[in-house]
Amino acid sequence: MTDDARRTLEGVSTATITTILLKRGLRNVWMRGTRPIRTEQRRVVGTAFTLRFVPAREDLATPASWSSPRSTRAAIETMPEGVVVVVDARGVTNAGVGGDILCARMAARGVAGLVTDGVVRDGAGVLSTGLPVWSAGVAAPPSVAGLDFVGWEEPIGCGGVAVFPGDTIVADDDGAVVIPAALLAEVLAEAPEQERMEAWIMEEVGRGVPLPGLYPMNEETRARYEAHKSGAA
Incomplete structure (x- = not known):
């Protein structure tokens, strides 16, 4: 490894x-x-x-x-x-x-x-x-x-x-x-983003955002998350 x-x-x-x-x-x-x-x-x-x-x-x-x-x-x-x-x-x-x-x-x-x-x-x-x-x-x-x-x-x-x-x-x-x-490369590619996404979702839950549409994300939530990522970059 x-x-x-x-x-x-x-x-x-x-x-x-x-x-x-x-x-x-x-x-x-x-x-x-x-x-x-x-x-x-x-x-x-x-x-x-x-x-x-x-x-x-x-x-x-x-x-x-x-x-x-x-x-x-x-x-x-x-x-x-x-x-x-x-x-x-x-x-x-x-x-x-x-x-x-x-x-x-x-x-x-x-x-x-x-x-x-x-x-x-x-x-x-x-x-x-x-x-x-x-x-x-x-x-x-x-x-x-x-x-x-x-x-x-x-x-x-x-x-x-x-x-x-x-x-x-x-x-x-x-x-x-x-x-x-055989799946290690795929996990390595996806896991960090999954952790970042869930950390953002936890922040949203802490702000009082209800779960429907947040977890799992609907299109609107996904767009907000992508905007958040762009702003944090």
Whole structure:
């Protein structure tokens, strides 16, 4: 992702992104169960780096698996700076996909944030790492209590949404959304104008303008908005 693309999306809400994608027929881009673990957590933007878990099987999901070449530990050491890690935990909420040590290492590698439809453990420790996290909550048990890690950088499902490596993730107070790689340029082109337009509409609402004809705009309102833009230029 280019620095310009990142800067643009850092100024665009997930609500705006879902609206833009809805206009293109994509209704399922918001990952259910992905909530910020701290209030007023900063918005993060980055390329998706995917991790995938499957249901635990007793002969595989053991503490010994943490030392395997196919482990979350190994995956973390391949994460490029600036990515958003997206973890398919199958919605399991009684086993943490990672805790303070894993999150601290991600932060040290420059990971932008962690998104999962599961939970993290060592909640206070995770907060202390400063890594922005979106999850379904926290739980004490380790991942192997309910999950088996099977791979990274492959297509996953997170919160009921398909996420592919190379997609773009934006996460803020409303949760996390995915922008398909093929649609990123269109979102970048439309999103700033959508934000400007809605900011103007909010100003009009503050002035007491009624909603019919304002949101969505009719032709008269559109003309007033265009005149406003011209005057502000």
